Amino acid sequence: MPAFENERREAFAQALVDGLPPLRASRQVGYRSRGNRARQRAAHPDMVRRLKEIVVERAGGKSRDVTSLIEVLVEGAQAAKALGSVQALTAMRGLVVEAARLKALLPDPPPPPDEIIPELSEAEWLEQYIYKPARLAAARDD
Numbered sequence: 001m002p003a004f005e006n007e008r009r010e011a012f013a014q015a016l017v018d019g020l021p022p023l024r025a026s027r028q029v030g031y032r033s034r035g036n037r038a039r040q041r042a043a044h045p046d047m048v049r050r051l052k053e054i055v056v057e058r059a060g061g062k063s064r065d066v067t068s069l070i071e072v073l074v075e076g077a078q079a080a081k082a083l084g085s086v087q088a089l090t091a092m093r094g095l096v097v098e099a100a101r102l103k104a105l106l107p108d109p110p111p112p113p114d115e116i117i118p119e120l121s122e123a124e125w126l127e128q129y130i131y132k133p134a135r136l137a138a139a140r141d142d
Contacts (some may be wrong), residue, residue: 004050016042017054067106073099 004010008029015025026038033041041047056069073095080092120128 013050070099
Protein backbone atom coordinates (compact mmCIF):
# COMPACT_ATOMS: atom_id res chain seq x y z
CA MET A 1 0.00 0.00 0.00
CA PRO A 2 1.52 3.32 -1.00
CA ALA A 3 1.37 6.45 1.12
CA PHE A 4 -2.09 7.85 1.73
CA GLU A 5 -3.23 10.35 -0.90
CA ASN A 6 -4.64 12.49 1.88
CA GLU A 7 -1.59 14.36 3.22
CA ARG A 8 -3.12 14.85 6.67
CA ARG A 9 -3.85 11.13 7.00
CA GLU A 10 -0.27 10.27 5.96
CA ALA A 11 1.12 12.81 8.44
CA PHE A 12 -1.07 11.24 11.14
CA ALA A 13 0.38 7.80 10.31
CA GLN A 14 3.93 9.16 10.42
CA ALA A 15 3.26 10.80 13.79
CA LEU A 16 1.91 7.55 15.21
CA VAL A 17 5.02 5.69 14.07
CA ASP A 18 7.09 8.43 15.71
CA GLY A 19 5.50 7.34 18.97
CA LEU A 20 2.87 9.98 19.57
CA PRO A 21 -0.39 8.85 21.17
CA PRO A 22 -3.37 9.03 18.78
CA LEU A 23 -4.95 12.16 20.26
CA ARG A 24 -1.70 14.13 20.24
CA ALA A 25 -0.83 12.93 16.72
CA SER A 26 -4.32 13.89 15.57
CA ARG A 27 -4.04 17.41 16.93
CA GLN A 28 -0.50 17.82 15.61
CA VAL A 29 -1.62 17.24 12.02
CA GLY A 30 -4.67 19.48 12.29
CA TYR A 31 -7.59 17.22 13.14
CA ARG A 32 -10.01 18.68 15.65
CA SER A 33 -11.21 15.42 17.05
CA ARG A 34 -11.58 14.07 20.53
CA GLY A 35 -9.65 11.10 21.83
CA ASN A 36 -12.26 8.54 20.83
CA ARG A 37 -12.21 9.60 17.15
CA ALA A 38 -8.40 9.73 17.13
CA ARG A 39 -8.23 6.18 18.50
CA GLN A 40 -10.76 4.99 15.91
CA ARG A 41 -8.73 6.62 13.15
CA ALA A 42 -5.54 4.93 14.43
CA ALA A 43 -7.23 1.51 14.62
CA HIS A 44 -8.68 1.61 11.09
CA PRO A 45 -7.43 -1.43 9.10
CA ASP A 46 -5.93 0.75 6.32
CA MET A 47 -4.11 2.82 8.94
CA VAL A 48 -2.77 -0.27 10.70
CA ARG A 49 -1.49 -1.64 7.37
CA ARG A 50 0.15 1.70 6.56
CA LEU A 51 1.80 1.89 10.00
CA LYS A 52 3.39 -1.52 9.43
CA GLU A 53 4.65 -0.39 6.03
CA ILE A 54 6.16 2.78 7.46
CA VAL A 55 8.01 0.77 10.10
CA VAL A 56 9.45 -1.52 7.41
CA GLU A 57 10.32 1.46 5.18
CA ARG A 58 12.11 3.24 8.00
CA ALA A 59 14.07 0.09 8.81
CA GLY A 60 15.27 0.05 5.21
CA GLY A 61 13.48 -3.22 4.64
CA LYS A 62 15.49 -4.78 7.46
CA SER A 63 12.76 -5.01 10.04
CA ARG A 64 13.11 -7.84 12.55
CA ASP A 65 9.33 -8.16 12.59
CA VAL A 66 8.63 -10.70 9.86
CA THR A 67 4.91 -10.89 10.59
CA SER A 68 4.18 -7.86 8.40
CA LEU A 69 6.32 -9.34 5.63
CA ILE A 70 4.42 -12.63 5.89
CA GLU A 71 1.14 -10.72 5.56
CA VAL A 72 2.44 -8.93 2.44
CA LEU A 73 3.56 -12.26 0.92
CA VAL A 74 0.16 -13.84 1.58
CA GLU A 75 -1.64 -10.83 0.07
CA GLY A 76 0.62 -11.09 -2.98
CA ALA A 77 -0.14 -14.79 -3.28
CA GLN A 78 -3.89 -14.09 -3.12
CA ALA A 79 -3.55 -11.43 -5.84
CA ALA A 80 -1.56 -13.84 -8.02
CA LYS A 81 -4.19 -16.56 -7.53
CA ALA A 82 -6.88 -14.15 -8.74
CA LEU A 83 -5.02 -13.75 -12.06
CA GLY A 84 -5.24 -17.48 -12.73
CA SER A 85 -2.35 -17.69 -15.22
CA VAL A 86 0.42 -20.28 -14.99
CA GLN A 87 3.02 -17.60 -14.25
CA ALA A 88 0.85 -16.11 -11.52
CA LEU A 89 0.27 -19.51 -9.94
CA THR A 90 4.03 -20.19 -10.00
CA ALA A 91 4.63 -16.84 -8.34
CA MET A 92 1.90 -17.58 -5.81
CA ARG A 93 3.53 -20.91 -4.94
CA GLY A 94 6.87 -19.18 -4.36
CA LEU A 95 5.28 -16.52 -2.17
CA VAL A 96 3.43 -19.09 -0.07
CA VAL A 97 6.60 -21.16 0.38
CA GLU A 98 8.57 -18.08 1.47
CA ALA A 99 5.80 -17.03 3.87
CA ALA A 100 5.82 -20.51 5.41
CA ARG A 101 9.61 -20.44 5.74
CA LEU A 102 9.51 -17.06 7.50
CA LYS A 103 6.66 -18.16 9.74
CA ALA A 104 8.80 -21.09 10.91
CA LEU A 105 11.43 -18.55 12.02
CA LEU A 106 9.01 -16.82 14.37
CA PRO A 107 9.47 -17.60 18.06
CA ASP A 108 6.94 -19.85 19.74
CA PRO A 109 4.19 -18.02 21.61
CA PRO A 110 4.67 -17.86 25.37
CA PRO A 111 3.07 -20.68 27.34
CA PRO A 112 -0.21 -19.91 29.09
CA PRO A 113 0.12 -18.73 32.68
CA ASP A 114 0.06 -21.40 35.37
CA GLU A 115 -2.56 -19.57 37.33
CA ILE A 116 -5.84 -18.71 35.67
CA ILE A 117 -6.84 -15.22 36.65
CA PRO A 118 -10.51 -15.15 37.58
CA GLU A 119 -12.77 -12.62 35.93
CA LEU A 120 -14.24 -10.24 38.44
CA SER A 121 -17.50 -8.43 38.19
CA GLU A 122 -17.30 -4.67 38.43
CA ALA A 123 -18.48 -4.75 42.06
CA GLU A 124 -15.90 -7.41 42.99
CA TRP A 125 -13.13 -5.47 41.25
CA LEU A 126 -14.06 -2.24 43.03
CA GLU A 127 -14.20 -4.05 46.36
CA GLN A 128 -10.77 -5.55 45.86
CA TYR A 129 -8.85 -2.70 44.21
CA ILE A 130 -10.50 0.63 45.04
CA TYR A 131 -8.56 2.98 47.27
CA LYS A 132 -9.98 2.95 50.78
CA PRO A 133 -8.33 5.23 53.37
CA ALA A 134 -9.71 3.13 56.25
CA ARG A 135 -8.02 0.02 54.83
CA LEU A 136 -4.73 1.94 54.49
CA ALA A 137 -4.93 3.21 58.08
CA ALA A 138 -5.61 -0.30 59.39
CA ALA A 139 -2.59 -1.65 57.52
CA ARG A 140 -0.38 1.07 59.09
CA ASP A 141 -1.59 0.26 62.61
CA ASP A 142 -0.57 -3.41 62.25
